[in-house]
Amino acid sequence: MPENVFQSPAPLSQAVGYGIVVGVGAVFAIGMSLTSWLLSTYMNEIQDSEMFMTAKHSVKAGLTASAVVSSWTIATTLLTSTTYGYRYGVSGPFWYAAAASVQILLFSVAAVELKRKAPNAQTYLQVVKVRYGSAVHLLFTTYSGVYQIITTVNLLVGGSAVFASMTGVSRDAICYLLPIGVVIYTLMGGIKATFITDWVHTVIIYVIMLIALFVFYTTSEQTGSPARVWELLTEAAALHPVAGNADGQYLTMRSQEGGYIGLVFIGAGFAACVDSQLFQKAIAADPRTTSVGYIVGGLSWFTIPFVLASTYGLAAAAMEHLPSWPTFPNRMNEYEVASGLAMPYAAVSLMGNGGAVAVLLMVFMAVTSAMSSETVATTALVTYNVYQAYIKPKASGKQLLYFSHFITVGFAIFCSSIAVAFNHGGFSVDFLITAIGIFVDSAIVPMACTIMWKRQSALAAFIVPPLCSTFGLIAWFCTAYTHHGVVSIETLSSNLPLVAGNMVSLCSPLILTPLATLLKPDNFDWRILNEQIHRGDDEHVTVSGNSPEDAAVLAEQEQRREEENEKSLLTARNRSLFLGLFLTISLVILWPIPMYASSYVFTVPFFTGWVAFLFIWAFLAAGVILVLPIWEGLTEIEMVLNRILGRKVKERSRQTILVPRECLEGEQAVFENQGKDSQEKSKV
Numbered sequence: 001m002p003e004n005v006f007q008s009p010a011p012l013s014q015a016v017g018y019g020i021v022v023g024v025g026a027v028f029a030i031g032m033s034l035t036s037w038l039l040s041t042y043m044n045e046i047q048d049s050e051m052f053m054t055a056k057h058s059v060k061a062g063l064t065a066s067a068v069v070s071s072w073t074i075a076t077t078l079l080t081s082t083t084y085g086y087r088y089g090v091s092g093p094f095w096y097a098a099a100a101s102v103q104i105l106l107f108s109v110a111a112v113e114l115k116r117k118a119p120n121a122q123t124y125l126q127v128v129k130v131r132y133g134s135a136v137h138l139l140f141t142t143y144s145g146v147y148q149i150i151t152t153v154n155l156l157v158g159g160s161a162v163f164a165s166m167t168g169v170s171r172d173a174i175c176y177l178l179p180i181g182v183v184i185y186t187l188m189g190g191i192k193a194t195f196i197t198d199w200v201h202t203v204i205i206y207v208i209m210l211i212a213l214f215v216f217y218t219t220s221e222q223t224g225s226p227a228r229v230w231e232l233l234t235e236a237a238a239l240h241p242v243a244g245n246a247d248g249q250y251l252t253m254r255s256q257e258g259g260y261i262g263l264v265f266i267g268a269g270f271a272a273c274v275d276s277q278l279f280q281k282a283i284a285a286d287p288r289t290t291s292v293g294y295i296v297g298g299l300s301w302f303t304i305p306f307v308l309a310s311t312y313g314l315a316a317a318a319m320e321h322l323p324s325w326p327t328f329p330n331r332m333n334e335y336e337v338a339s340g341l342a343m344p345y346a347a348v349s350l351m352g353n354g355g356a357v358a359v360l361l362m363v364f365m366a367v368t369s370a371m372s373s374e375t376v377a378t379t380a381l382v383t384y385n386v387y388q389a390y391i392k393p394k395a396s397g398k399q400l401l402y403f404s405h406f407i408t409v410g411f412a413i414f415c416s417s418i419a420v421a422f423n424h425g426g427f428s429v430d431f432l433i434t435a436i437g438i439f440v441d442s443a444i445v446p447m448a449c450t451i452m453w454k455r456q457s458a459l460a461a462f463i464v465p466p467l468c469s470t471f472g473l474i475a476w477f478c479t480a481y482t483h484h485g486v487v488s489i490e491t492l493s494s495n496l497p498l499v500a501g502n503m504v505s506l507c508s509p510l511i512l513t514p515l516a517t518l519l520k521p522d523n524f525d526w527r528i529l530n531e532q533i534h535r536g537d538d539e540h541v542t543v544s545g546n547s548p549e550d551a552a553v554l555a556e557q558e559q560r561r562e563e564e565n566e567k568s569l570l571t572a573r574n575r576s577l578f579l580g581l582f583l584t585i586s587l588v589i590l591w592p593i594p595m596y597a598s599s600y601v602f603t604v605p606f607f608t609g610w611v612a613f614l615f616i617w618a619f620l621a622a623g624v625i626l627v628l629p630i631w632e633g634l635t636e637i638e639m640v641l642n643r644i645l646g647r648k649v650k651e652r653s654r655q656t657i658l659v660p661r662e663c664l665e666g667e668q669a670v671f672e673n674q675g676k677d678s679q680e681k682s683k684v
Contacts (some may be wrong), residue, residue, distance in 0.1 A: 006164075006165050006341070007326075007327040007330060008165075008326035008327050009168075010164075010166055010167050011353050012166050012167045012356050013167060013168070014167050014168050017163045017164075017168070017174070017360070018169060020163075020357075020360050020361065021169075021174060021178055022177060022180075024181075024364060025177070025178070025182075025364075025368065026181060028181050028185060028197060028368070029180075029181040029184035029185050031185075032185035032196065033185055035196055037188075038640055038644070060286050060289050060293075061285075061286075061292040061293040061628065062199075062293075062625075062629030062630075062631065062633075063198075063199055064281060064294065065292075065296040065625065066195075066199040066203075066297070067195050067281050067297070067373070068278075068293065068294060068297030068301065069297050069625060070201050070202045070369040071198065071277060071281065071370055071374075072104060072272070072301045073366050073370065074155050074367070075155050075158035075162070075363055075366050076154055076155075076158055077304060077305055077366065078305075078308060078340070078343060078362060078363060079158050079162065079341075079343055080340060080433060081093055081096040081097070081304075081308065081309035082308065082309045082313040082316065082342050082343040082346070083337060083338075083343075084261055085309035085314050085342075086313045086314075086316040086320075086342040087242070087257070087337070088245065088255045088258040089242060089249065089251060089314070090251055090252070090610070091252065091253045091254075091261075091592075092261060092309060092313060093306050093307075093308075093309030093310045093313055094253070094258075094306060094592060095258050095261045096305045097306035098262065098306075098587040098588050098591070098592065099261070099263070099265035099588065100265045100266075101269075101298050101299070101301055101302040101587065102266070102269070102298075102580075102587060102588060103273055104294060104298030104301060105294070105295060105299075105583050105584060106580045106581075108290070108291050108294035108298070108576040108579075109573060109576045109577050110279075110451060111279070111285070111290050111291070112291050112576055113451045114283065115282065115283075116569045117526045117529050118451075120530065120534055121533050122283065122380060122384050123276055123280065123283070123381060123385060124276055124447075124451075125141055125144065125381060126384060127450060127451060127533070128140050128141075128447075128450055129385070129389060130528060130529055130533060131458075131524055131528075132450075132458040133458060134390075135458075135462055136458055136462045137385065137389070139462060140446075140447065140461075141385050141386070143443045143465060144274055144276045145378070145381060146439065147271060147272075147274045147439075147440050148275055148374050148378045149414075149418065150436050151370075151374055152374045152378075152415040152419075153415050153419045153422055154436075155178075155371050155374075156178060156371075157419050158339075158340060158367070159174065159178055159363050159364070159366075159367035160172075160174040160175050160178075160419065160423060161340065162341070162344055162360065163360060165336075165344060166344050167360070171420075171423050175416045176416045176420075178367055178368060178371070178416075179368075179375075179415070179416060181368060182368050182371050182375060183408055183412050185197060186372055186375050187405055187408055197368075197369060198369050198372070199625075199629050201369035202365075203625065204361065204365050206304075206618075206622040207622075208361060209304065209308050209311070209618065210618055210622060211358065212308070212311045212351075212355075213307060213614065213615065213618060215350055216312075216314075216315050216350060217229065217311075217611055217614075220350055222319060222322060222349075222350070223315070223319070223350075226604070226607055226608040227604050227608065230602070232322075233314065233318045236250060236318055236320065236321060237250050239321055240331075242255070242257075243256075243257070244258075245257075246601055247601055250314070250318075251601055251607060252599065252602065253592055253600070254595070254596050254599040254600070257495055259596065260496060260498075260499050261495065262588065263499045263502070263503060264437075264498045264499055264502055265434075267437040267498075267501075267502025267506045270437065270444050270506055271436050271440045271444075273448075274440045274441075274444065274447065276378075276380065277377030280373075280376060280380060281373070282294070287569055290569075291573070291575055292572075295576065296628070299621070302587070302621075303617050303618055303620075306614070306617070307618045310614055311614075312342065312347060313343075313346075315350055316342040316345060316346040316349075319349050322349070324349045326348055326349065327345070338431075338493075343359055344356060344359045347359040375408055375411055375412065378407070378411050379407045379408050380404070382407045382411075383404045383407060387400070387403050388400060431492075431493045434493070434498050435493075435498065435501070437501075437505060438469070438472045438498075438502055439469055439473075440469070440505075441469075441472065442464065442465045442468030442471075442472060442506070442508070443465040443509075444509070445510055445513050446460065446464050446465055446513055449461075454523060454525075455523065456513065456521075457521055459516055459517075460512075460517040463516060467512065468504070468508040468512060469505060471505065471508050472504045472505025475500040475504040476492065476497050476498070476500060476504075477492070477497075478500075479496055479500040479501070480492050480497040483496055
C-alpha cells in the first residue's frame with residue numbers, strides 16, 4: 001500500500017492527534033475510575049463478578065438506550081453512512097439508517113425473552129450450552145467471537161484512518177493507543193462503567209451532530225439554507241450525475257445503488273445480533289425497562305446516520321466542486337472515499353480546523369465507546385464460555401473476576417495487532433462492515449430460535465449456520481465473478497455481490513432450520529435454564545433489617561418481585577413484538593418504497609421540509625438520550641452528593657447490611673446484629 005494515499009495535507013498537527021487520543025482517553029479513564037470508586041464508596045457497589053459482568057441486572061431504560069446507541073455507533077456508522085450520502089444523495093443516509101436500525105427494534109423481543117427464560121445468565125451463550133451441549137455451544141461461541149474481533153478491528157482501522165488523514169499521525173500507533181483508556185476504566189468499573197461512558201460519549205456525538213446540522217443548513221456562508229444546498233446538489237449532479245439515480249440527481253429516493261445499500265445493511269446489520277455484547281446489554285438491563293430501553297435506543301440511533309450523513313454526506317457532494325474543498329480542483333480518489341474521508345473533508349470545508357477537531361472527537365467517542373462494549377462482551381464470552389465452561393468449571397467468583405481482567409488486556413492487544421495488519425493489507429472500513437454479515441448471518445435464525453422456539457433441535461442448531469455461511473460465500477464470490485469477470489477486493493466490495501452474499505446467508509436458515517428440526521424435533525423445558533444457570537458465588541446483595549426474621553421478609557419480597565417481573569416481561573415482549581414489526585414495516589416499506597417507485601426528485605419546498613424533519617428528529621433523540629438517564633438516576637445522584645458533602649441522609653427504618661448471596665441461598669443464613677455479641681442463625 002502506498003505510504004501517501006491522501007491528496008490533501010493534514011490540516012492539524014500530529015500533536016493534536018496524539019493529544020486527543022492520549023489526553024481525552026486519560027480524562028475518561030480517570031473520570032470513569034473515579035465514578036466507579038464513588039459508587040463503591042457511597043452506594044455500596046462491590047465490584048464482584050456479577051457487578052463486573054452484569055451490573056446485577058439493574059440498568060434502567062435511559063442508560064440502556066444510550067448504551068444501545070453508543071455500541072451501535074461505531075466509527076463505520078459515522079464514516080460509511082456519510083460516504084453513502086456523498087455517493088448516492090439523500091437515499092444513502094436514509095437506507096443506511098433504516099436498514100441498520102430495524103435489528104435493534106426486533107432484537108428487543110429477544111432481549112425480553114432472554115430475561116424471562118434465563119434471568120440469572122451472565123451471557124447468552126450459557127443458555128446455548130445448557131440447551132444443546134458443547135458442540136453447538138462452541139460453534140456459536142466461534143461465531144460471536146469472530147464477529148466481535150472483526151468489529152473491534154474495524155473500529156481501530158476506521159479510527160486510525162481518520163486520525164492519520166486529519167493529523168498525519170501513525171496509523172499503527174493510533175491502533176495501539178486508542179484502547180488504553182478503554183482498558184483502564186473497564187478494569188475499574190466493568191460493564192457499569194461502560195454504560196456510564198456510553199452515555200457521555202453519545203451525548204458528545206449528539207452535540208457535535210447538532211452543531212454541524214445548524215452550520216450546514218443555517219449559518220455557513222457557502223451553504224447556509226436548504227435552498228442553497230439544493231442549488232449546490234443540483235449543480236453537482238450536472239457535473240457528475242449519479243448512476244442509477246432518477247435523472248442522475250442526488251435529491252431523490254429513486255436510487256438503484258441506494259436500494260442495494262438497504263439490502264446490504266439489512267444483512268450486515270443483523271450480523272450484529274450474533275455479537276454477544278448486544279445480549280450483554282440486555283442481561284444488564286432492569287427486567288422492567290428492557291423493552292423500553294431497546295425501542296428508544298433503536299429510534300434514537302436511527303438519528304445518527306440519518307442526520308449526520310444528511311449533513312456531512314450531502315455537504316461533501318455539494319461542496320466538492322467549490323474552492324474550499326480540501327482536494328479542489330480534484331475529486332476524492334477511491335481510497336479516500338473508501339476510507340470514509342468524505343466526513344472529515346466536509347467538516348474542514350464547512351468549519352475549518354474546528355470542524356476537523358469536532359470530527360476527531362466524534363470518531364474517538366465512537367471508537368472507544370463501542371470498543372468498551374466489545375471488550376466487556378468478549379471478556380464475558382471467554383471467561384464464562386471458555387474458561388468456566390471447559391477449563392475450570394468450579395472456578396469461584398473471584399477467580400472468574402481475575403481471569404476476566406487478564407482477558408480484557410489481552411483482547412485489546414490482540415485486536416490492535418490485527419488492525420495494524422489490516423491497515424497494511426489495504427482493507428477499508430467499507431469492506432469489513434459490509435462483508436461480515438456473509439460470514440455470520442447464518443447463525444441469526446438458530447440463535448433466535450434457541451430462546452424463542454422450544455422445538456428447535458441441536459442438530460438444526462449445529463448444521464445450519466456453517467452450511468448457510470458456505471452458501472453465502474458461494475453466492476458472494478459467484479456474483480462478483482459473473483458480473484465483473486474477476487474476484488478481487490474491489491469486485492467483492494461492489495453492492496450486488498454483497499447483496500447476494502448477505503441475503504443468502506441471512507435468509508437460507510429460514511428454510512433449512514425448520515427442515516432440519518423436523519428430522520428430530522426437541523421439546524425443551526425452559527425451567528432447566530433457571531435450574532442450571534446461577535449467579536456468581538461472590539455476589540453481594542443488600543439486606544435491610546436488624547433481625548433474622550428480616551431474611552424471611554427478603555425472601556418473600558424476592559419471590560414476589562420475580563412474579564411481577566414475569567408478568568411485566570410478558571407485557572414487554574408483546575409490546576416489543578408489535579412495535580418492532582410496526583416500525584420495521586414503516587421504515588423499510590411504507591416510507592421509502594412509494595418514494596422510490598415514483599422517481600420523485602425533491603423540489604426546493606420538499607427538500608426544505610425534509611431538512612426540517614432532520615432537525616425535529618435530531619432534537620427529540622438528543623433530548624431523550626441526554627435527559628432520560630439523568631431523570632431516572634436523580635435519587636442516586638442526590639444520595640451520592642449528600643454523602644460526599646456529609647449531609648444527613650434520611651434514616652431508614654431498617655439497617656442496610658451487605659452479605660454474600662451464598663448466605664441467602666444456603667440452608668442457613670447468618671446475620672450479625674449490631675449491639676449484640678452473639679450470632680443468630682435462621683433458615684431463609
